[in-house]
Amino acid sequence: MVRGLTFLLLFQFSGEAVSRLFDLPIPGNVLGMGFLLLGLTTNLVDIKWFEEAAELLLSNMALFFVPAGVGVMVYGDLIAAEWLPITVATVLSTFVVMAVTGKIAQKLEPSADDDGGEDA
Amino acid sequence: MMGEKMLETPLFGITLTLVTYLLSQKLYRRVGKVWANPVLVSIVSIIMLLQLFDLEYRDYARGGDILVFLLGPSVVALAIPLYQRREEIWKRKRPIMMGVFAGSLASILSACGLAWILGGSRDVILSLAPKSVTTPIAISIVEKIGGIAPLTAALVVLTGCIGAVCGPEFCKRIGITSPVATGLAVGTSAHGIGTARMLEVDRLSGAVSGLAIGLNGLMTTFLLPLLMAIAGHW
Numbered sequence: 001m002v003r004g005l006t007f008l009l010l011f012q013f014s015g016e017a018v019s020r021l022f023d024l025p026i027p028g029n030v031l032g033m034g035f036l037l038l039g040l041t042t043n044l045v046d047i048k049w050f051e052e053a054a055e056l057l058l059s060n061m062a063l064f065f066v067p068a069g070v071g072v073m074v075y076g077d078l079i080a081a082e083w084l085p086i087t088v089a090t091v092l093s094t095f096v097v098m099a100v101t102g103k104i105a106q107k108l109e110p111s112a113d114d115d116g117g118e119d120a
Numbered sequence: 121m122m123g124e125k126m127l128e129t130p131l132f133g134i135t136l137t138l139v140t141y142l143l144s145q146k147l148y149r150r151v152g153k154v155w156a157n158p159v160l161v162s163i164v165s166i167i168m169l170l171q172l173f174d175l176e177y178r179d180y181a182r183g184g185d186i187l188v189f190l191l192g193p194s195v196v197a198l199a200i201p202l203y204q205r206r207e208e209i210w211k212r213k214r215p216i217m218m219g220v221f222a223g224s225l226a227s228i229l230s231a232c233g234l235a236w237i238l239g240g241s242r243d244v245i246l247s248l249a250p251k252s253v254t255t256p257i258a259i260s261i262v263e264k265i266g267g268i269a270p271l272t273a274a275l276v277v278l279t280g281c282i283g284a285v286c287g288p289e290f291c292k293r294i295g296i297t298s299p300v301a302t303g304l305a306v307g308t309s310a311h312g313i314g315t316a317r318m319l320e321v322d323r324l325s326g327a328v329s330g331l332a333i334g335l336n337g338l339m340t341t342f343l344l345p346l347l348m349a350i351a352g353h354w
Binding site for chain 1: 137138159160162167170177193196199202203206211212216218223227231232238239248254256257261271273277283290294298301304305306310313316317332338
């Protein structure tokens with residue numbers, strides 16, 4: 001558990017360091033995910049070290065977003081100032097992106113486990 | 121005063137978040153409706169409680185920030201389900217890349233286009249552009265193209281909540297049934313918050329959703345300045 005958490009933080013740290021050092025547009029944690037994937041594929045680290053800690057973090061990931069969401073209250077005035085374009089564009093665009101991404105990916109997917117659309 | 125001393129430690133923010141979240145989960149299990157999404161209910165309840173008792177966001181954030189910090193190692197941990205399902209995912213690299221590319225393009229065009237039609241200011245249109253991208257990437261993008269960074273941060277969270285609450289059901293309703301396509305759709309649109317929801321639905325979907333966070337962030341980073349240059353030529 002502690003080992004997994006330590007290594008996750010080490011990977012995040014190295015991602016953060018590389019991101020800052022080279023002034024990359026990718027944040028350290030996303031880079032750290034890439035590094036860990038690389039480390040696993042090259043057998044540099046063992047997946048067993050991580051399983052417990054990863055399970056704990058991933059199954060509770062939604063909880064960690066709650067305070068970030070509460071932070072929106074600070075910017076209430078900014079949203080209120082132009083609430084109509086902001087809310088309509090945000091809501092509709094969120095659905096547009098899901099539809100476009102999902103439909104295209106599904107269409108191009110190898111049909112091996114394709115169970116077809118329900119009421120497309 | 122004793123009350124003020126209590127607010128000086130992270131205890132208040134962490135406890136309030138955990139208690140609210142547990143109660144929201146209970147409510148969700150009881151009613152089983154999409155709108156009762158525990159993240160959404162928790163956020164709204166905490167905002168209402170803070171305002172009701174006239175408490176500062178700062179006092180809450182002392183504890184809240186500690187929970188948000190755990191998002192960092194959580195994103196790194198997304199490599200674990202990705203690695204476990206690497207063969208299924210690698211086989212679908214083409215649909216995954218094409219799907220995220222189209223989604224990234226659709227996100228910029230639909231968000232900016234709709235805001236423009238509805239009379240949004242230049243600041244708002246630019247702040248909306250990276251709304252489907254994970255917060256740290258979205259902020260660095262908007263600082264480069266010139267929008268309001270705090271507004272973008274708020275819109276990213278809003279987008280994530282909508283995608284997390286409605287994503288899986290919306291995909292099913294419009295005929296997106298494969299776990300890879302569903303995870304990709306929700307991750308591309310609703311980044312980490314959507315991914316957190318997909319991890320609860322299905323591990324493969326969650327893994328692909330996590331991959332989409334990084335891919336969409338990268339694609340939007342390069343696509344947006346390109347599109348702005350094209351738009352600037354008109």
